[in-house]
Amino acid sequence: MSLNSIKHLLLSAVAALSLSLSISAMSAPLPVVEIKTNMGTILVELNSQRAPVTVANFLQYVKDKQYDNTIFHRVISGFMIQGGGFTKDLVEKPTRSPIKNEADNGLTNSIGAIAMARTGDPQSATAQFYINVANNVSLDYTEASDRGWGYAVFGKVVQGMDVVLKISKLPTDPSDTPLQTVVIQSITLKDTPEKK
Structure with missing residues (x-):
């Protein structure tokens, strides 16, 4: 030869x-996390293939127990529920440095999608996240500009969307904080993905 x-x-x-x-x-299999709240449990499948930086960041906060005993502090019916950044006393928790915005990954802000919350700076996401309760196409990536970056989707609810919807319909004060405190008791990584 x-x-x-x-x-x-x-x-x-x-x-x-x-x-x-x-x-x-x-x-x-994609990783699945269990979000236990005082209103029920939500299972979320994280898309580590499409949003590797975002998922790694989120899972590090999960591992560090950053989300334990935080709240869903911003709830807008027909739009989304946002949490992971404040304690029950509305004290903002310290975070690590912001991460790269992966909103250009092809995932969309559809009903049940989980995405990173951020400020007006497209590259400012840290720990806070939100779950869409509507098809929020206005939040999707359109171009690499301040206006067009959008919000990085990194997974979807695979069980417990009824809990998400129940939270989204709670009465709120003028700053969109629920009048009834919605506690994220814990977020943990599941050993085996479950879908229902």
């Missing part, structure tokens, strides 16, 4: 192995 034949065989084997690894990575 010639040296060129051996090289060709080795390159073919490497290409086949590389393809096999990328296929298995794509078919690997």
Whole structure:
């Protein structure tokens, strides 16, 4: 067998192995987190393939127990519920540095999608997140500009959307804070993804 034949065989084997690894990575189950609230439990599947930076950031906050005993502090019926940043006493929790905005990943702010909250600066998301209760296309990426960046979707509710909707319909004060405190008791990573 010639040296060129051996090289060709080795390159073919490497290409086949590389393809096999990328296929298995794509078919690997996506992580699922359980959001336990005083109004019920929500399961969210995180899209680590489309939003790797955002999911890694979120899971680090989960691991650090950042979200335990925070609240859904902003609720707008027919729009979204937002949480993960404030204690029950409405004290804002300290966070790590902001992350890259991955809103250009092809995921949309559809009903049940979870996305990162941020300020007017497109690259300012830290820990706060929101869950859409409507198809909020105005929040999607359109272009890489301050106005067009949109909000990075990084997963979707796979169980407990009834809980999300129940929270979204609570009466609020003029600043959109629910009159009834909605506590995020904990967010934990599930061992096995569950879908219903």
